[in-house]
Amino acid sequence: MVDEKRLISKITWKLMPFLGILYLIAYIDRQNVSFAKLQMVDALGLSEYAYGLGASLFFIGYFLFEVPSNLFLDRLGARVWFARILVSWGLVTIALAFTQNAAMFYILRFLLGVCEAGFFPGVLYLLTLWFPSAYRGRMVGLFMIFSAIANAVGAPLGGALLDLDGLYGFAGWEWVFLATGIPAVIAGVVTFFYLPGRPENASFLSSEEKLWLERRLASENAGMDENAGNGFKALVDPRVLLMALCYIAFPLSAYGLSYWLPTIVKAFGVSNTVNGFLNVIPWLLVAVALYAVPAMADKAQSKTPYIVIPAFIGAACLLLSALIPNHTLQFAFLCVAAAGIFAPQPVFWSLPSRFLKGAGAAAGLAAINSVGNLGGFVAQNVVPWIKDESGSTIAPMFFLAACLAAGALLVFFVTRQLSSREAAAAPSRV
Secondary structure: OOOHHHHHHHHHHHHHHHHHHHHHHHHHHHHHHHHHHHHHHHHHOOOHHHHHHHHHHHHHHHHHHHHHHHHHHHHHOHHHHHHHHHHHHHHHHHHHOOOOOHHHHHHHHHHHHHHHOOHHHHHHHHHHHHOOHHHHHHHHHHHHHHHHHHHHHHHHHHHHHHOOOOHHHOOHHHHHHHHHHHHHHHHHHHHHHHOOOOHHHOOOOOHHHHHHHHHHHHHHHOOOOOOOOOHHHHHOOHHHHHHHHHHOHHHHHHHHHHHHHHHHHHOOOOOHHHHHHHOHHHHHHHHHHHHHHHHHHHOOOOOHHHHHHHHHHHHHHHHHHHHOOOHHHHHHHHHHHHHHHHOHHHHHHOOHHHOOOHHHHHHHHHHHHHHHOHHHHHHHHHHHHHHHHHOOOOOHHHHHHHHHHHHHHHHHHHHHHHHHHHOOOOOOOO
16 A cells, blocks of 8 residues: 555655755856846946846747757656756856857857756656646745745855955856856766656656556546647647746746846945845745745645735735835835745646646646746846836836736636636636
8 A cells, every 4th residue: 555645755855855956056057147247247348238138048048949858858858858958058157157248148148048948847847747736836836945045045155256256367257157057067967867767767666656656647647638748739739828928927027036136236235245145035035935835725726816816916016116215125025026926836837737748748838938938038138128228226126017917917817718628527726
């Protein structure tokens, strides 16, 4: 007799800490440019807009190669493909330390997106192979907590590395890229030897546990339509397209805030190191929210409130941060806004696997994430443009607030449509 809780706990401890550490490295390597910016803009003679364009090209490379990357993962397995992703993005991050001009910055940021494409949706796909649906929201939440830890660790780390300016002949912004790229290469090698592929090949599971998990997942997938496992048909599934449209608001506001927050705090008149430590605070709050909100959502029949309500709270706090001139209150509202932006995302990601499986899940999850992450491209161009035009570092928060509120409304209407479509087959779980 298989003990379900014991089995899920065993899989969780085997996979989630390791995947979380990989995501921590990935997120630091995405966000490092926000601290490097504080010196490299002047060093390379870039305008705020030129920097924003270069930073945002990451998302174009990511968009173009994410679906192919996830299909390769389905074919080659997580161990091999994740190792390739980590080593390649680590090498590109190291190369960013030797950027000489705007053109080189643009090329390397685009290549970073190409190399990292497929990692996040690859993990989401991996979770569909290892966890029954009732556990996936919490697992995505646990996984995403490491993005909050990455921001919390990356903030003081970025500030401290900037203060190494001149050490061994490297500028502070060059140290930011060197010190964050090398761990990715090392982690890629470790991944190749540690990460298990599919449950049926896992040496840490007994035969009875493998059989139980296979039957449980098969029973959950049995009610899906015949196109659920087709990679190409998943890409044109109206549900996938609607969820991709919904998701855009979340990366847009998340990257807009996380990339721009060090610049806002710097305008308070603090040093680089103090800036880094202040930036720890919002991500500690995000970590708490990423645990609490998905845990509550997994116990609820309707998931929609756990996506929409935090998003509206986040939008309101972004708006208040731009309206109230007091720096302490601005920072407090931005901390709550960060939690409101990130906490709904694990709940959101528990929805697509209800109608996607196999290659269809690999392609569909990648499509939703790649289209949604174009919001990051928008944010990295529009936010610095608003700053250049307005002369205010806080004014871009009006734009982020409007986008997040619009996204929350769209999620509400789209999940209602998904519920109506499923009602004939089973009670709504949205």
